[in-house]
Amino acid sequence: MLKWFEQKGEHDDIVISSRVRLARNLKKYPFGVRLTEQGANELFEEVKAGMEHYKDVSGNYFTCKLNELGEIDKLAMVERHILSPQIVNKKQCNGLILSEDESAGIMINEEDHLRIQTFTGGMNMKTAFSRANEIDDRIQEKFEIAFDEKYGYLTSCPTNVGTGLRASYMIFLPALSGAGKITKLASEVSKYGVTLRGLYGEGSKSQADIFQISNQKTLGTHESDIIQSLNNIVMQVIKQERLRREYVLNKNYNEIEDQVYRSYGVLKYTRQINTKDAMTLLSQVKFGADTGIISLEGDRSIYQMMMNIQPYGLQYGFGKNIGSVQRERLRAEYINKNLPELKSR
Amino acid sequence: MLCDKCHKREARIYCTEIVNGVKKEQYLCEECAAEYASFHLEAVGVSKEVNLGNLLSGLLDNVYKEEHKKLQESVKCKECGMTYEEFLTNGKFGCANCYEAFGKIFDKSLLQIQGSDKHIGKIPKNFMSKTEKVISEITEIDKMSLKLQDAVEKEEFEEAARLRDLIRELRKKEAEEVVNHTPGQKEEPSNA
Numbered sequence: 001m002l003k004w005f006e007q008k009g010e011h012d013d014i015v016i017s018s019r020v021r022l023a024r025n026l027k028k029y030p031f032g033v034r035l036t037e038q039g040a041n042e043l044f045e046e047v048k049a050g051m052e053h054y055k056d057v058s059g060n061y062f063t064c065k066l067n068e069l070g071e072i073d074k075l076a077m078v079e080r081h082i083l084s085p086q087i088v089n090k091k092q093c094n095g096l097i098l099s100e101d102e103s104a105g106i107m108i109n110e111e112d113h114l115r116i117q118t119f120t121g122g123m124n125m126k127t128a129f130s131r132a133n134e135i136d137d138r139i140q141e142k143f144e145i146a147f148d149e150k151y152g153y154l155t156s157c158p159t160n161v162g163t164g165l166r167a168s169y170m171i172f173l174p175a176l177s178g179a180g181k182i183t184k185l186a187s188e189v190s191k192y193g194v195t196l197r198g199l200y201g202e203g204s205k206s207q208a209d210i211f212q213i214s215n216q217k218t219l220g221t222h223e224s225d226i227i228q229s230l231n232n233i234v235m236q237v238i239k240q241e242r243l244r245r246e247y248v249l250n251k252n253y254n255e256i257e258d259q260v261y262r263s264y265g266v267l268k269y270t271r272q273i274n275t276k277d278a279m280t281l282l283s284q285v286k287f288g289a290d291t292g293i294i295s296l297e298g299d300r301s302i303y304q305m306m307m308n309i310q311p312y313g314l315q316y317g318f319g320k321n322i323g324s325v326q327r328e329r330l331r332a333e334y335i336n337k338n339l340p341e342l343k344s345r
Numbered sequence: 346m347l348c349d350k351c352h353k354r355e356a357r358i359y360c361t362e363i364v365n366g367v368k369k370e371q372y373l374c375e376e377c378a379a380e381y382a383s384f385h386l387e388a389v390g391v392s393k394e395v396n397l398g399n400l401l402s403g404l405l406d407n408v409y410k411e412e413h414k415k416l417q418e419s420v421k422c423k424e425c426g427m428t429y430e431e432f433l434t435n436g437k438f439g440c441a442n443c444y445e446a447f448g449k450i451f452d453k454s455l456l457q458i459q460g461s462d463k464h465i466g467k468i469p470k471n472f473m474s475k476t477e478k479v480i481s482e483i484t485e486i487d488k489m490s491l492k493l494q495d496a497v498e499k500e501e502f503e504e505a506a507r508l509r510d511l512i513r514e515l516r517k518k519e520a521e522e523v524v525n526h527t528p529g530q531k532e533e534p535s536n537a
Contacts, residue, residue, distance in 0.1 A: 034425045137470075140469050145469060150462070154438075158436075161455075163467065219464060223466045
């Protein structure tokens with residue numbers, strides 16, 4: 001089955017993926033800070049039972065207790081954005097319900113009792129939202145959810161109250177980033193209630209010019225309007241990035257073309273490489289492919305490779321705990337083998 | 346863009362304040378925002394680095410510092426025992442009931458954080474608002490009694506008499522139903 005980031009979507013030269021998160025709490029349990037160990041266990045078992053046999057377009061769902069998984073498995077899922085760093089660091093009983101293709105999941109006992117997450121490839125927030133909404137409907141059928149007519153869905157932190165909705169796009173902005181425009185862009189979009197931040201969210205630095213852009217406010221605006229206004233902003237960002245790409249390509253085509261091919265060459269024949277270098281070079285190859293400087297065989301996305309070469313994902317793939325030197329060699333081997341061939345012109 | 350306050354450092358934080366319906370917008374650097382929100386980093390012994398949790402509680406704390414100090418101290422959630430002070434420290438509520446418990450002192454801060462204090466959007470399928478609940482609990486007899494009062498006030502005595510009889514009928518029916526539904530209970534005379 002294709003993972004969600006292998007699916008094609010709109011504007012996928014810039015928008016890598018769309019993600020929706022809904023925060024929900026069961027009425028009968030206190031929120032995270034007041035939840036006892038026993039309460040956490042009961043919450044997990046109750047949710048597990050209620051969601052048993054749940055199935056949708058992305059296939060069957062599996063439930064697991066995260067405390068029973070190894071560190072590497074969990075950190076690899078953080079790299080793939082399935083888990084949040086917060087839930088991995090939590091000692092209390094917590095869990096995950098995940099669809100077969102990893103495009104939808106529910107974190108149990110994160111900051112809120114339930115965090116529903118759905119992903120689609122490209123710019124396709126509506127699909128992501130409607131799937132999250134379906135999961136939410138099922139949850140509300142099974143459990144009484146904390147809701148207030150004034151404040152909406154009640155959440156542990158007031159920054160999520162109301163709709164509990166965070167819609168976020170993963171966007172690839174090599175040209176704007178190369179021109180040093182990201183800080184300005186971030187402050188610009190924040191005026192419209194939109195946050196721009198690095199690949200791994202809060203406080204993280206951007207890797208390979210990939211950023212997350214999401215709505216800030218969750219209260220007082222209808223879900224569809226939240227998504228619409230985020231889309232409007234993202235369309236503006238896409239426009240800016242395209243203009244900038246056009247500009248740099250017009251100005252320095254030869255240099256950029258050379259850079260893209262060099263990066264490709266290094267990736268193809270490197271013998272050992274760290275994550276940061278690999279991400280930078282992959283970003284350049286992706287830029288080359290997205291702008292048509294090079295064209296690649298097959299459907300394998302560069303983004304997928306970016307996910308698979310992260311330290312824990314790599315270790316997970318090889319099934320054993322390894323040191324960083326060995327990891328760098330494995331990473332190089334993986335990239336040599338999986339980098340798509342260049343189409344001859 | 347430079348900070349609106351010190352005009353020296355790069356502005357990183359956008360601050361909107363609505364006081365008596367007048368909107369004030371500011372772009373602040375982290376340092377000035379910290380001062381503005383007056384969160385007590387030093388007092389808590391945290392480094393001077395701006396931390397979102399602190400910024401949030403700073404904002405929450407600031408609004409009601411003077412006027413509601415007393416109220417803050419006395420308010421406590423009945424369900425989970427969380428105090429408003431405690432909420433300010435970590436920025437997280439203890440249970441669903443906290444929202445209602447702290448509602449009065451919290452609404453203005455919520456406006457600052459969210460730009461709104463009222464939910465618009467999805468509601469649970471079978472959710473009943475408080476008003477709907479009250480309406481659904483009004484019995485036919487209550488409605489008739491209200492109409493009867495109204496009729497008496499307007500001196501429409503014929504109508505009042507009709508309503509009185511109707512209410513009597515309904516009461517009788519209700520009593521019979523109760524008797525029928527509680528087997529083993531001693532039957533009362535129906536014309537009591």
